[in-house]
Amino acid sequence: MGTTETTPAAPGGRSAPASGAAPGPQAARRWVRPLRTGRPGAARLVCFPHAGGAANSFAALSAALPEDVELLAVQYPGRQDRRAEGFAEDIGALAAGAAEALADAYADRPLFLLGHSMGALAAFETARLLRQRAAVARLFVSAARPPSQDWGEQDVDALADDEVVAELRRLGGVPEPLLRDPETVREVLRVLRADHRALRRYRCADDAAVTVPLTVLLAEEDPKNSAGQMRDWARHTTGPYGLELLEGGHFALTERGEAVAPLLARYLRRDLEGAAEGSPGAAADAPPSALIRDILLGGLRGRRPALSTDLTTLEDAAREALEPHAYGYVAGNAGTGGTGRANRAAFDRWQLVPRMLRDSSTRDLTVRLLGQRLPAPVLLAPIAAQEVVHPEGELATARGAAEAGLPLVLSTFASRSLEEVARAAGDAPRWFQLYFPADRALAESLVRRAESSGYSALVLTVDAPHFGYRPADLDAAYSPFLRGTGIANFTGDPAFRAGLPEDAGDAGDADGLAVVGHWARICTDASFTWDDLPWLRRLTDLPLLVKGLLHPDDARRALAGGADGVVVSNHGGRQLDGSVAALDALPAVRAAVGDGVPVLMDSGVRSGTDVLKALALGADAVLCGRPYVYGLGLDGQRGVSHVLRALLADLDLALALAGCPSAAGVPAGTITPSGPLPTVSEQDRTQR
Ligand SMILES: Cc1cc2nc3c(=O)[nH]c(=O)nc-3n(C[C@H](O)[C@H](O)[C@H](O)COP(=O)(O)O)c2cc1C
Structure with missing residues (x-):
């Protein structure tokens, strides 16, 4: 019910019809x-x-x-x-x-x-x-x-x-x-x-x-x-x-x-x-690929992009610029790095078959996901402890994501609290990634805080009940968390603090060891199984995705447990070395859950054409991971913004050149396994 705060004019007077649309x-x-x-x-x-x-x-x-x-x-x-x-x-x-x-x-x-x-x-x-x-x-x-x-x-x-x-x-x-x-x-x-x-x-x-x-x-x-x-x-x-x-x-x-x-x-x-x-957020009419024109015109005035537009090269730039332990933490893979390499190789094994003379004068990159409209099928993957690469950490990331209008999926293990990040994100969409802790009161508290801070979806990550075997971190004897970075969502949480001794200090203090120790004991629950998923489902009305699946049966179980969708991912090759490439796992997961169920993927996405390939293989959207963190480490918010703009420009152009004007409707026939093309009749059937 609304009210008036004003002193109304005196009653009385003639009634005339409402003036509706009278012009002038x-x-x-x-x-x-x-x-x-x-x-x-x-x-x-x-x-x-x-x-x-x-x-x-x-x-x-x-x-x-x-x-x-x-x-x-x-x-x-x-x-x-x-x-x-x-x-x-x-x-x-x-x-x-x-x-x-x-x-x-x-x-x-x-x-x-x-x-x-x-x-x-x-x-x-x-x-x-x-x-x-x-x-x-x-x-x-x-x-x-x-x-x-x-x-x-x-x-x-x-x-x-x-x-x-x-x-x-x-x-x-x-x-x-x-x-x-x-x-x-x-x-x-x-x-x-x-x-x-x-x-x-x-x-x-x-x-x-x-x-x-x-x-x-x-x-x-x-x-x-x-x-x-x-x-x-x-x-x-x-x-x-x-x-x-x-x-x-x-x-x-x-x-x-x-x-x-x-x-x-x-x-x-x-x-x-x-x-x-002419930033992408405000110049809503300019297509993302206008970045290409802007860069080239800037060249006439002697300007060049501060970071490369080839996002695969940012890893090398980050290796040069970051402290070795910080670079190792982000770039490091599990074991021999086999799954990390497989993720990239999988993208190379698929090739696009572009179609010509289809009006590409305008493209529509928008997609609808979990009832939300996104400007492009791209989100920022949850990445823990971002202060390791830049002092502003997730705050700069949130602002960069907001400029592009793309959702940041904030990690449970963020170095800034979810409330602080929500404030930095302003009106931009944001999702919250949950590592299920070994304390249900804490799980509930995290979810409630995410709800009341405007996070509009929950992403439960299930492929990391334990940290993977990561030689880069082990050789440097380095964990950001044990040094108090990446636990900001815990230290101020009442349910977390309830489990601490009265005199426990903050994570950075001498007595902070008690805090970090308590965190290490309850930060994840390795005994969590599919049987526990319905508990989480009942806890919240937020849309729920399960992240870190590779097997089609697991995707079915996630839906049976009440999830609204899944994220096909191997954590960027950081968990079980030797596991299947995420892109290779995608088609079977899509087939298992059927059309209409949101399927996202990550692990190895580095370019607009990678995004296009994932869409053609059944993804509704992808999560961009390490590239934006390298951008953050190299140039803060501007670096994040650069990576996202470059990725979307490349995607926009890829859609145009492939003859697919809409990101929401990329036909399966846009892609084929590398090697000899299928027979003429097969191609004709699949690529119409
Ligand atoms: C440094 C680092 C930290 C990560 N932290 C998390 C995390 O807290 N939660 C999570 O669900 N995934 C986490 N991931 C995995 C990413 O969400 C994503 O699955 C992965 O980065 C995709 O691979 P890519 O970076 O090679 O594209 C992390 C990845 C990296 C590189």
Whole structure:
């Protein structure tokens, strides 16, 4: 239920039909109220009020914004100075009116739309209507469940006036003195009931989507909304999606302007700077392969990429640049390195059979995975203890991933806590990788923390009940974890600390040995079996993937235990040396689970054509592993960003040259085992 924080205009006056889509500057003045002008060229934020609210609901937020932000607020008909017009019939009419006004009078600059509670639906619909008429840079939705979810419980008509007032008190948003004034309450209820009628008429298709980055603002103590409910917003954008947690309740946005304003201003600046620099996040229209043009044009001004665009060479560059123990930790394989080599050799054993004269003028790299839309079929693999290669560790990785809009799968053994990484990721998608610990209370605590920090999927890694036999680490007598790096998710966890003696220090202290020792005892549970998987399944509603499978029967067992999908992987050759290459295991796993079940793969992916080969063999997406960690070690966030941009540019071009315009629909016939091509009739059958 929304409320009004404003003093309503005096009751009375003639009712006129809602003005819906009336065009022209007058309509613009009726629908859109400048609350804060900002300095010339300021970023333009347009706010949509909640049910019962009005343009001046955003007064506190407006006052707290910096000079470089302009704030416009939408004034819905039927209230305050628009009382005489009567109410809008439905959310569509609100959006039509606002879109018309914005397109007419405010389309000279990119628009940032922000809707609070019911206003989120109006802003969402407005963004869809504006698609052809104005540049929308980002959509923020605050305290609002996704449009395709049921808003039906908000039936205030079924409540008596005093019940509605009680609910208004519970949610906050209307100052108590106003709630004691009968005339104000009458007007508040009149507006609120009408807005709720519009809300109840609202229907949205499951696949209705905007094409811009979408950020959900959720207050931690909002009694009406939870992080779990918010995940479905991801389905309603084809751009990057993310969640920001605010302190406070349902009205955190409008009541705690001083806390929210800097966050919003940061987004606005970053998006506008990104657009000016042509970064991939903001220049949503430029295909990833535009990087090639940018690099070559840069050459005319004497510029060259800082890191190679051949991602296979970054390992050598890292060997030169990193401390030997750090390089060994990342590059090291298990045993003789046989599986590491097999991973790469498998990619070489498959060849692409490109098809010609298929319109490749535009390519669609987006894929849908676990109900989330990703800009490309690529995620950042969980890699532990990243501070070993760069002091900013996973924070720089999260920012680099966010720039590309690709999900980072954060390791349980990260060197920064999952909460810190969530803050660094901002609105970017993020998943959490779980090593199941030998303590169920700790397992539950990790999962709950991931849920409430906006991680939108859980990846359970099952191929590392013990660390592999890794000569590089053994010869250097080196483990980051025993030195306190890579255990940040544990040291602050209440369930973990409950198992420590009272006087245990931190991992870095002299008494930190107790911490590290306790961690070593419970960090994984080697007795975990398929029989335990349903326990984890019941623990959370997050989508669940099982990572580290190579045998088709294991993939079937994962699904039987409640997993939503699998990751075919041999941990990049770091666990059981001599095991089968991940790419070779992929087709049988895909065949075992059938179409429609998410299958991801990693281990050996180094180029865009590797990604294409994995897609052609049945993967829905791949995880990029070591290359981005080398990028991190060599150049921090910029290095991560470089690796991801290069990988996507190569993939984009590979799709075009192979005659596959869509990453989500790469035909199996795009690939063939190396060696003589199949017979003419076989080729004809498989490669249509
Ligand atoms: C240094 C390093 C640390 C890793 N840490 C984890 C981890 O914490 N959790 C996990 O599931 N996989 C981990 N992996 C495996 C990766 O997620 C991924 O499966 C692997 O890197 C893919 O192989 P590639 O890097 O050769 O492409 C790690 C890999 C490396 C290289």
